[in-house]
Every structure is written in C-alpha cells, then in structure tokens.
Amino acid sequence: MKTRTRLKQHDPPEILKQYRLKPYTKVPDNPAGLKAKAEDQPSIETNSVGPESNKPEKNVNADTDKAGLVRGMSWEHPTITMDVGTLSVNIKRAMGESPLVSEVKSCLKDAVRLAFESKRRGQQIIGQYVEAIFATGAELSSIDRDILNSMCPSVSSRQPKSANSDYLQFHTSLLSYILTGNPPSTKFKAGLHVQQFIARTRDLGLSFDRSPFVTRHSFPPSALLRSVAAELFREVRKLYKNGSIELEKKLRTLKEKGLVSEEHSRIRQNIPTIENFVCLNRSSKSFRRIVPLSSAEQPFVLFSERELCILFWKNGALRDSLRKLVLVTYKDKTIVPSQADVLDWLAHESPGSVITSMLSHIGKGIPRKKARGFVRSASVMDLEKMRSHLQNIQRPDFDPKTYKDRGYVHHGSIRTDGFRLQLLAFKLKELKSVRYKRLRADVLPLRINSTTGGVDYFLTEIRNVVKTPQDVANLWECEPDDIKILGIALGQACVVGASAILPRMSKMKTPHPDAKMETDSGTNTSTEPLIFRNLVVKQKAVYQPNFKHRRWMETEKNKDPGNGLKTIQDIETELPRLFGEGASLAAYH
Numbered sequence: 001m002k003t004r005t006r007l008k009q010h011d012p013p014e015i016l017k018q019y020r021l022k023p024y025t026k027v028p029d030n031p032a033g034l035k036a037k038a039e040d041q042p043s044i045e046t047n048s049v050g051p052e053s054n055k056p057e058k059n060v061n062a063d064t065d066k067a068g069l070v071r072g073m074s075w076e077h078p079t080i081t082m083d084v085g086t087l088s089v090n091i092k093r094a095m096g097e098s099p100l101v102s103e104v105k106s107c108l109k110d111a112v113r114l115a116f117e118s119k120r121r122g123q124q125i126i127g128q129y130v131e132a133i134f135a136t137g138a139e140l141s142s143i144d145r146d147i148l149n150s151m152c153p154s155v156s157s158r159q160p161k162s163a164n165s166d167y168l169q170f171h172t173s174l175l176s177y178i179l180t181g182n183p184p185s186t187k188f189k190a191g192l193h194v195q196q197f198i199a200r201t202r203d204l205g206l207s208f209d210r211s212p213f214v215t216r217h218s219f220p221p222s223a224l225l226r227s228v229a230a231e232l233f234r235e236v237r238k239l240y241k242n243g244s245i246e247l248e249k250k251l252r253t254l255k256e257k258g259l260v261s262e263e264h265s266r267i268r269q270n271i272p273t274i275e276n277f278v279c280l281n282r283s284s285k286s287f288r289r290i291v292p293l294s295s296a297e298q299p300f301v302l303f304s305e306r307e308l309c310i311l312f313w314k315n316g317a318l319r320d321s322l323r324k325l326v327l328v329t330y331k332d333k334t335i336v337p338s339q340a341d342v343l344d345w346l347a348h349e350s351p352g353s354v355i356t357s358m359l360s361h362i363g364k365g366i367p368r369k370k371a372r373g374f375v376r377s378a379s380v381m382d383l384e385k386m387r388s389h390l391q392n393i394q395r396p397d398f399d400p401k402t403y404k405d406r407g408y409v410h411h412g413s414i415r416t417d418g419f420r421l422q423l424l425a426f427k428l429k430e431l432k433s434v435r436y437k438r439l440r441a442d443v444l445p446l447r448i449n450s451t452t453g454g455v456d457y458f459l460t461e462i463r464n465v466v467k468t469p470q471d472v473a474n475l476w477e478c479e480p481d482d483i484k485i486l487g488i489a490l491g492q493a494c495v496v497g498a499s500a501i502l503p504r505m506s507k508m509k510t511p512h513p514d515a516k517m518e519t520d521s522g523t524n525t526s527t528e529p530l531i532f533r534n535l536v537v538k539q540k541a542v543y544q545p546n547f548k549h550r551r552w553m554e555t556e557k558n559k560d561p562g563n564g565l566k567t568i569q570d571i572e573t574e575l576p577r578l579f580g581e582g583a584s585l586a587a588y589h
Contacts, residue, residue, distance in 0.1 A: 059391075059394050060072050060387055060390040060391055060394065061391075062387075064387065065347070066347055066348065066349075066351070066383060067347075069383060069386050069387060069390065070351060070411070070412060072390045072394075073386065073390065073409070073411075073426045074411075074426070075432065076390060076393055076394075076431060076432055076433065077409075077426040077427055077428060077430060077431065077432065078426070078427050078430050078432060078435075078454070079411055079424055079425070079426060079427075080374075080408070080424070080425055080426075080427050081415065081422050081423070081424055082362070082374045082375075082378065082408065082422060082423045082424075082425055083420065083421075083422050084360055084362055084375070084421055084422065084423055085420065085421065086419060086420055086421065087105055087108065087359075087416055087418070087419060087420060087421045088101075088105055090359060090360040090361065090362075090421050091104050091105055091358070091359060091360075093360070093361040094356065094357065094358055094359055094360050094361045094364075095357075095358060099317075100317055100318060100321055100358075103315055103317050103318055104312070104318065104358055104359070107311060107312060107314075107315050107318065108311075108416055108418060109418040110218075110219075111219055111224055111301070111303075111311050112298065112301045112416060112417060112418040113298070113418065114179065114219060114224060115224050115225060115227070115228045115301050116228065116298050116299065116301070118175045118178050118179045118224075118225065118228065119175060119225075119228040119229075119231065119232050120296075121178050121208075122171065122174055122175050122178055122232055123232065123235070123291070123292050123293050123294065124291075124293070125174075125178075125201060125206065125208060126151065126236070126291075126292060127290065127291025127292060127293060128201075128206050128291075129147075129197070129200070129201055129204065129206060130274060130278070130290055130291070131290065131291065132204045132205075132206065133204070134275075134278050134290075140275060143196055143200065144200065145271070145272050145275070146193065146196065147193055147196055147197050147200065148272035148273070148274045148275060149272045149273075150166070150167065150170045150189075150190060150193035151167065151170060151171075151236060151274065152167065152236050152237055152240045152241055152272070152273045152274055153167060153237060153241060153273065154269075154272070154273055155241055155244050155245065155267050155273050155276060166189065166190055167190075167233055167237075168229060168230060168233050169188060169190035169191075170190040170193055170194060171229045171232045171233045171236070172190075172221075172225060172226070172229040173188075173190055173191050173194045174194050174197070175221070175225045175228065175229050175232070176221040176225060177194065177198065177208075178208060179221050179224070179225065180221060183195055183198070218314050219310075219311055219314060220310060222310075223303075223306075223307040223310040223311055224307075224311070226302075226307065227301050227302035227303070228301060231299070232292075235292050235294055236292050239277075239289075239290075239292045240273050240274045240276075240277045240292075241273050241277075243277050243281075243288060244267055244273060244276045244277045244280055245267075247277070247280035247281060247283075247284050247286060247288075248265070248266065248267050248280060250284050250286065251265035251266075251280060251283060251284050252265060254284065260283055260284070265283065267280070277290070278290060298417050298418060299417060300415040300416060300417045300420075300422065301415065301416065301417070302413060302414070302415050303413065303414055303415075303416070304412060304413045305346060305351070305352075305353070305354045305355060305412045305413070306343060306346060308354060308355075308359075308414070309322060309339075309342050309343060309346060309354060310339070310343075312358075313339050313342070318358075321358065322337075322342050322354075323336065323337045323342070325342075325345075325353075325354070325357060326341060326342055326345045329345065348383070349383075350380045350381060350382050350383055350386075350410075351380070351381070351409075351410050351411060351412030352380040352409075352410025352411075352412055353380065355410060355412070355414060355423065356380055356410070359414060359421065360414075360421060360423060362374075362375055362378050362423060363378045363379050363380045363410050363423075364380075374408045374425065377406070377407040377408055378407065378408040378409070378410065378423075378425055379407060379408070379409060379410070380409070380410050381409040381410070386409075389405070393431065393433070398439070398443075399443050400431055400433070400434050400439065400443060400444065400445055400452050401443070401445045401450075403431065403452060405428040405429070406428055406429050407428050407429075408425040408426065408427055408428065409425055409426045409428060410423065410424075410425055411423075411424035411425050411426060412424075429451070429452070430451070430452060430453065430454050430455075431452050431453065434450075434452045434453035435453040435454045446465060446474075446475065447465065448465045448475065449475060554569075556568070557569040557572070
C-alpha cells in the first residue's frame, strides 16, 4: 500500500498571466510546510503556542540501543509498506512444513478480530453517547464537557504532537475496559475521564455489550490495542476537529450571502470540539454523520515484533518456539526462558528477526545486486551495521551526491487483516535529509537528475533548477547555445517520454602515433561518446497541474466584477447554441 508522505500544493497563477515570468524567491524546504491562505484558516482567536517543530534526533553513538537505532532510521529514511501476499503462504515459506503454521495463523486472526471488534464497539458507544447528550438540545453539564474535551483536541489550540498522548490514553483505556471489563486506574487524568464516561452512559441508559469478549479474551490489551486505539483517536479527530473547520468555511460563505446569522457561523473557543461540530452541523444544515463509524470491513492492524512475542506467548506451542529462538544465543541450553527473557533477547536482536523466522521468508537471504522489487532486495540489517550506516550519513562532511546504498531494511513491524500480510521497511535509496533539505544547499544533489530526495517530489519549473550557464554545463555537459527547446501540448492528460542525444565535436590534444615521447603532441579532432538523457513524466504529475488550473479558472469565472457587470460564467451561459437544432455560428460570435 503506497501512501503520500506530504501534501502537494501549488499556488494559483495570477489572473490571465499564467506564463508571465515571475522573479524566483526561494524553493520551499518542505511541500507539507507550505502555508495556506489566511482566508482558508478558521476564524478563531487563540493565544496558544504554535505546533512544536520536528527536532532532529540525537546523533547515533556507541551507547544507542535498538529503539534509538530504529528511530534514527525512521528519521533518515522513509518507511514503506511491502504487500507480500497472503498470510498463509508467507508463514509456510518461513516455517516450512512445521505443524506450527496453523497455530501462528489462527493466533494472528484471533488477535486482529478481537482488536477490530473492540474498536468497533468503542465507535458505537461514543456515537451513542454523543447522540444522547445532544438529542434534547439542552445545555451540556460540566461533566459532559470534560468528557468531550478528553475525547478530541480543541479546534482553537495548536498543540504539539506530544499533547495528543492524553487523548490517545483516553481511547486506549476505553478500549481496554471494553475488552477486559476492568475499570481504568484513576491515577491518570484519562482514566478518571473514562470512569466518568462509563457512569454517564449508564445514566443515559446505554450499556457496554461485552458479550463477544467474555469467553474469547486471552490477549493482554497492551499488545493488542495500541494500533486500533491510535486509529480510533485519528478518526474522532478527523470527524469532529477537521469537520468543524470545514463547516465553518461553509457557513462563512452562507453568511456572505445572508443565509445565516453571525452567532451561528463561527467556532466558539470556550466549548468542546464535538459540541462545536454538532452546532455548526445544525446551522449549516449539512446533515453530516456525528457517529465516528468506519467501514465494517476488517482493517489492517499494526503489530511490532515485541507485541507479536507477547501475543504468541499465550499459545503453548508458539511459546516453545520462541524459547528455542532464545536458546540459540544461550550457552546453557537447560535454561527455560521466561517472557521477560524473550523480550530482553529481542531488544538485542536485529529488527525483523522474529518476522523472518515465523511470518515471512522475505529478508532471510542476502539481497541480490540489481534486484528488481522489494522481494529480492529486502534484508535484515544487523544492529552494528545499522549503527555504522547512521553514523556515516550523520557526519558533518557527508556528501549525498556520493551516496550509493540501495535496498530495503526490515523495520520490525507488520500489518495484517488476518488474510494478507504487509511488512514495514526502510527505503535506503532515499534520504529525508535531502528531501527536507536539512543539509547545506551546496551539497544537495540537483532534483532534476537525482532521486535521493524521493521520486514523488512536486514538480518545479526549469528556471528554478537552471539559473546560470554553469548549471547547464553541470547537468548536460554542453554550452547553453547547444540546448534546443521543444514545446509539447500536453492537453488534459498524457504520458511524456523523450530521449536527447547530445554528440559534441571538440578538439582534443592526443599524442601522434609516430611522434616520440619527448615531442609535442599533435592536435586531432575527435568525437566524444554519445550522451543519452532520458525524460520520464508520470501521468498524474502531468494532469494534476492542469486540473488545478482548470478549477482555478472556474473559480475566477464565478467572481462578481461589481458595478452591475456580469460574470464570465453568466456571459458564457447566455451564449447561443453552437451545436444541435437552432445552432448559429454567426449568432455565437
């Protein structure tokens, strides 16, 4: 499954001057950091501090543990998801004809099913609670507002990512109670709010239906619910927080037309986000759903190797298999490792050791050179080799132009829905320090002929890359006068493929074959080898800018010029028919 790593935003061209040469200012460091227009932001008043910037990780040293090395790899390389096929086939290839194949498969299927059902029940109880407290239209109590504030971040606050842990803890504690029936601890603020939430649902006549989990619960919540709790929190935040911002934009447009009053068209800072969403939803008459329900299809659940070991430990046969893996590194084979011994052993093993032993064969062998695809080029990187790799690319004098590493390295996590298996891996070919320009500008490779910064970088104009005659010489090894410009009408969508052959005649001083070593060399005319430069443009990279310009043109046509003048769209609508019955070309012009 491929996902975008950042947003792609392009500023619209000036009115009717799309091709006017504009002075170049500065290339944005990160497309995701491009600021949106001021009018697109929610009109809220806040004194909160802006979001915390992403600070680079500390340099890797000899004392960095496995978790620190994995964080360092995540900081330096993008993480990709490798879809390796069905779960059954991969387990059989990893374990052969072992009778434990069915045990591993059934264990993962049960874990995914329990995680999904607990999340689904959490979505339902949150939606029923929100519907119940807003059904009467009465003023909310202070307890209800405290509960709503603990579910979703405030719209008016721009909090750092670390502050989301409080909201995530609320959803984790809620799902843990649904799965086990044990009330959360009140030592933490989130646990207190969950207990208040449980009491309020009982007062409202809502019940926690735990019947599917009473007899089937066998896994610890700490290893089972981390992924689904994070998904539930993101879904709640997307529905209520992002939905409130979108509804405010819609109400702003309706207010300009005089269709709604001022008091019902703005986000209020002193009430919870969910209450803001419900009020704006009623004012705009959008009739959006207020229940955070996702698709009924069983989703992919993320598990780390540590969580997999905890889940497998509940199965007696798989417990013995884990002990055999640990005993390989023990001198005394009579020791019976405990669960703590297995987790301690895992903390000193390479990421992907358990995955390649029990779940998938990908990464077991040595990666082949010039291999195509991740199946043959994936590997398990030793911790010391990972440390050396990170120290090399974190050197102050590191030159990304000479970086040649390729392949995929196991991250140490999997995603599965009980049927298919996906592996997480680091892509060594790309460097985030080049993509986000953390390095000095004089050592960064050119985007036009290097993919070290990624192959999905947004398009840029040639004048942003070629600024001086020396840039032409560096890129194409010729003079600017030798460059020929070819114009291509792209139309709505097309795929461009081109090849440039650049022979160049030059005078080179070569020694004459009959001359002696001490004599002056003669001057001969020779032809250098042909230089081939290929241009490949993806279809989506070509038609997305055209679509953006088309949408911008339609927006400009709807603008009212004032002074009683008609809009361009009105003029085009009133034009006579050009095709069909009654069409007249003369009347059209």
